[in-house]
Amino acid sequence: MIEKIKNLEMKHTFDKFINKEKNSKKKEAIRQEKRKWKEEKKKKYEERNTNHEVRSAKHAIKKSESEFRNPKFETDTKAQGSRLKTQSNFRSSSASSQALTEMPLNKFIAHAGICGRREAAALVKEGKIKVNNEIIYEPGFKVSAKDKVIFNNKQLHTKKDLVYILLNKPKDYITTAKDTHGRKTVFDLIKQASTERVYSVGRLDRNTTGVLLLTNDGELTQKLTHPSFEVKKIYEVRLDKPVNKKDMEAILSGIQLEDGFIAADAVNYADAKDKSLIGIEIHSGRNRIVRRIFEHLGYDVKNLDRVLFANLTKKNVDRGKWRFLKEKEVRLLKYMNQSFVKRSE
Numbered sequence: 001m002i003e004k005i006k007n008l009e010m011k012h013t014f015d016k017f018i019n020k021e022k023n024s025k026k027k028e029a030i031r032q033e034k035r036k037w038k039e040e041k042k043k044k045y046e047e048r049n050t051n052h053e054v055r056s057a058k059h060a061i062k063k064s065e066s067e068f069r070n071p072k073f074e075t076d077t078k079a080q081g082s083r084l085k086t087q088s089n090f091r092s093s094s095a096s097s098q099a100l101t102e103m104p105l106n107k108f109i110a111h112a113g114i115c116g117r118r119e120a121a122a123l124v125k126e127g128k129i130k131v132n133n134e135i136i137y138e139p140g141f142k143v144s145a146k147d148k149v150i151f152n153n154k155q156l157h158t159k160k161d162l163v164y165i166l167l168n169k170p171k172d173y174i175t176t177a178k179d180t181h182g183r184k185t186v187f188d189l190i191k192q193a194s195t196e197r198v199y200s201v202g203r204l205d206r207n208t209t210g211v212l213l214l215t216n217d218g219e220l221t222q223k224l225t226h227p228s229f230e231v232k233k234i235y236e237v238r239l240d241k242p243v244n245k246k247d248m249e250a251i252l253s254g255i256q257l258e259d260g261f262i263a264a265d266a267v268n269y270a271d272a273k274d275k276s277l278i279g280i281e282i283h284s285g286r287n288r289i290v291r292r293i294f295e296h297l298g299y300d301v302k303n304l305d306r307v308l309f310a311n312l313t314k315k316n317v318d319r320g321k322w323r324f325l326k327e328k329e330v331r332l333l334k335y336m337n338q339s340f341v342k343r344s345e
Helices: 003-015 017-068 077-101 104-112 117-126 218-225 243-255 289-296 327-334
Strands: 129-131 149-151 164-169 208-217 233-239 255-257 260-262 265-269 274-282 300-307 322-324
Touching: 003 274, 104 117, 104 129, 104 149, 104 260, 164 327, 208 218, 208 322, 233 289, 255 289, 274 289
Parallel strands: 208 300
Antiparallel strands: 129 149, 164 208, 164 322, 233 274, 233 300, 255 260, 265 274
């Protein structure tokens, strides 16, 4: 009897190990099933991309043949042989030039200004990008300007020729491209930057210094200068005398100028010990607005420096020098990040 009890206790003690063995077999079976499913998915994916490449190649050959087809040579067998030879040469040269202009799909999307390359790769993997009406899942898939790349039902286009230049404008330079009086222009300072013709986004008068954006992107220029977008600007103002508290409150609450009411978004002393140096934040794009605010209150503006425009500052850019905008800065400007734009309610 005692021996039977011992056997039962031993059996109960080892039950958990027996069950564990069964569970491990189940887990292994699940792992095998997942591995098999992944291999099948990878195979289908590779087949789909291969088929797409074959179709693209056939389409390119047909297109080149149709371009070279000329009815007057159809009946002339000698000329036909010559034409086929020329056609073959055309295909090889066309293929080599196309190889030079091809780029990975995620890079193409980034150049279109949608997002950065990492974000673009994620969009591709999620199946949100179509190339020539087919969904592509591989970020490194090669495309060129001839391919039709679709995102959110809109065709994307690379904008390689768009130029964005940030200049730290010095005094005595005007922002017009040409001046009949022979005065210096900001375009004299950036003539080595690009062969593209660029324009200033808004204007700074001759004696105002600081951040100035120049570009040939008309759509972005419209966005940054249109009153409805209310792009933020911050100026540092040096005045002929200290500004009293009453006038500071008037600037903040608003004053009536000859062309209408105006109020600053923020205003404060830039230096606690020097009350003639003021920092003012404003989104209005009206002509000479900061100078006119202080002149209306009886102050003479000695120096006016724009230290911020939208999300751009003059940090690490010496007076009279320039730099190209970074890809991230351009994206922030295009999509009007709420951190630097005040929209109308």
